[in-house]
Amino acid sequence: MYLGLDLGTSSVKALLIDDAQQTVGSASADLTVERPHPGWSEQDPDSWIAATRSAIAKLRQTHASELAGLRGIGLSGHMHGATTIDKAGKLIRPCILWNDTRSHKEAADLDADPKFRQLTGNIVFPGFTAPKLKWMAVHEPENFARVDKVLLPKDYLRLWLAGEAISEMSDSAGTSWLDVGKRDWNDDLLAATGLVRGQMPALVEGTERAGALRAELAAELGLPAGIPIAGGAGDNAASACGMGTVADGQAFASLGTSGVLFAANNRYLPNPDSAVHAFCHALPGTWHQMGVILSATDALNWLAGITSADPATLTAELGEQLVAPGSVLFLPYLSGERTPHNDSAIRGGFAGLGHESDRVALTRAVIEGVSFAFRDSLAALAQAGTQLSRVTAIGGGSRSVYWLETLATVLGMPVDIPEGGDFGAAFGAARLGLIAAENADPFAICTPPATARTIDPNRELASAFDEAYSHYRALYPALKGATS
Template identity: 70%
Template sequence: MYLGLDLGTSGVKALLIDETQAIVASASGALTVSRPHPGWSEQDADWWIAATREALDRLKSDHATALAAVRGIGLSGQMHGATVLGADDRPLRPAILWNDTRSHRQAALLDADPRFRKITGNIVFPGFTAPKLAWLRDHEPGLFERVRKVLLPKDYLRLWLTGAHFSEMSDAAGTAWLDVENRRWSDDLLAATGLDAAHMPALVEGTERCGTLRAGLAAEWGMGADVIVAGGAGDNAASACGMGAVRVGDAFVSLGTSGVLFAANERYLPNPESAVHTFCHALPAAWHQMGVILSATDSLNWLAGITGRPAGDLSAELGDALQAPGSVSFLPYLSGERTPHNDAAIRGAFCGLGHESDRTALTRAVMEGVAFALRDNLEALKEAGTRLERVTAIGGGSRSIYWLKAIATALGLPVDLPADGDFGAAFGAARLGLIAAEGADPLAVCTAPATAATVEPDAALAGAYADGYARYRALYPAIGGVR
């Protein structure tokens, strides 16, 4: 058996697979986010441990025999979070998360240093880890002086599981401290934020072994000795491993809290001016590009909270027949935006509201706005030299056929739906655990699932969606001065 642990923003998911990669069981533990100030987003690292314990306790309760047979564990997690530890390896403050925008001024200053884009191949986004440490240096200097280690969220789980400080290439690429082409920490970039290599965990590939499960925890969940823990991956690279998006030309669209358009590459292809992320993949000698929007299903969940109706009900009210974009437009910049704008201060907007704008009109506008934001990502990927022929849809939002039709038509690409199964980040993490424990061939393990259905672009509505996208694009500069 092999266990995948995925530390998300809203919960920790634990998933068990057997030697044939069949899913045996899964369980989860819930998380909440603290927002003490506008634009801030934090979690206490102890919450991650509590949620992981909750998920594993549930697995032990219902699947003790399977859990006892685990040979390898893979980790996946939300990227970019700054978990700062003191000399005792305890967190000095709540972790600053990926969607926290407080460090936008520090990010701009670091990005103005040409070494960052040259070495990392990326813009220094406010959500990345390096500007968060620069913010701590500027605003919490006493605490900053006490920092001894900086870990990403999943790597703090690893420390708890194994007692070792490690990270891996795909997650480390999102810190703005990694030499992404050469897959190593950059001393120059660390020094620019007042740190050095001693503050960083050791680096491994996502498929490599980097410790074993501590004996006390193995006993707690009835596992055997010498359970291998793999390097793992950041959440999007782990999802790519789960979807088999590991070869050049493979791509997926993820509709989760954030939205991602992900393309696998066989070589390093940076183009930071496009605001596309160029990161290491979880597999050795592989890279990937992705466009990222910060509020995908988060936008629909926000509307659900405002209207008092569950997000699934809002989607169901639209039915399955795609309509032309309505008179209401929505910009999904609730937490700022990354690709292509790199604008932490921008905020979302409804435009074109009228007395006739009912709840379904707002739901359609939100879905269309997210689809058009993903079209922005597609255009940025093209600028970075990547051409896509089709994408596979994953994430909670992919349960809405209407939304998938809107995305397919906005992108002008077929959207494949995988056969029934869970092929997300936890599954990808479990695959990495299998590879590390057994020394298996990564490409032989990380295969694509069968396609259950394909959502084609609606040719009859292509013109209407092109017009809707043009209207959407015109709104960003129109509200750009509103802060």
């Protein structure tokens, strides 16, 4: 048996698989996000531990005998979070999360230094880890002076599980401290934020062993002591391992809280000017590119909240037949945007509202607007040297066939729906736990699921969506000019 632990923004999920990679059971525990000021987004890392305890306890209630045969653990987690530890191993402050934009000035200052893009292959985004530490140095100097270790969220779980400060390449590539081509910390980048290598965790590949379960904790959790813990992966790379998106040219579109257009690469292909992320993958000798949309299903959830309807009701009201875009356009920049604009200050909006614009029209505009944002990412990936011919859809939004038909038509390519099953980050983490425990071939383990259905673009509506997309593209500079 192999356990995948996925630390998400809203919950921790524990997923158990057997040696045939069949899901045996799963459990989860909820988390909350604190927003003490506009643009801030924080979590108490000890709440991650409490939620992980709860998820494992729930799983043990129904699968105690299977957990007794556990042989490996893999970790996944939301990326970029700044989790700071002092010399006594105590938390210094709440973790500053990936969608926190307070460090936009510090990010711009670091990004103005050419060595950051040159060595990391990425723009220094406000959500990344390095600018958050620079923000701490400016605004919380007493806290910054106490920093002994900076850990990414899933690696704080590892510290609790194994007592060791270790990270891996895919997650660390999102800090702005990693030389992504060389797969190692860079001393000059660390020095630019007042840090040294000794304040960073040790680095391994995601498929390698990175600690073992402490005996005293194993007894408490009802798990075998000394179980190897894999390096694991950041959540998107872990999802790619779960989806089998590891070979060059394979891609998926994740319609989750945020949106990700993810492409696997067998070489390092940086092009930071396109605002595409170029990161290490979780498997040795592999990389990946991502276009990132900060509000995907989050935009639909927002609309559901203000219309007092759940998201499933909203999408059901659209019907089953794709129709041409309406007169209402939506820019999904509720938390700013990464690809292609790198603009943490921009905010979303509707355009073209009229007396006839009912709830269905607004829902359709949100679905189309997020899909147009994916098309922006597709164009950015092409600019960065990656041409895609099809994608596999995952995430909560992929349950809406209408949304997938919109996405296929907007992207102009087939969208595959995998067969039923859980192929997300927790499954990918469990696969990495299996690989590390058994020294298995990563490419033999991380295979894609069978395709249950393919949704092809609606060619009759393609030109109408192309025209709507051109109007959508014109709105960003207009909105930027009106609000900056």
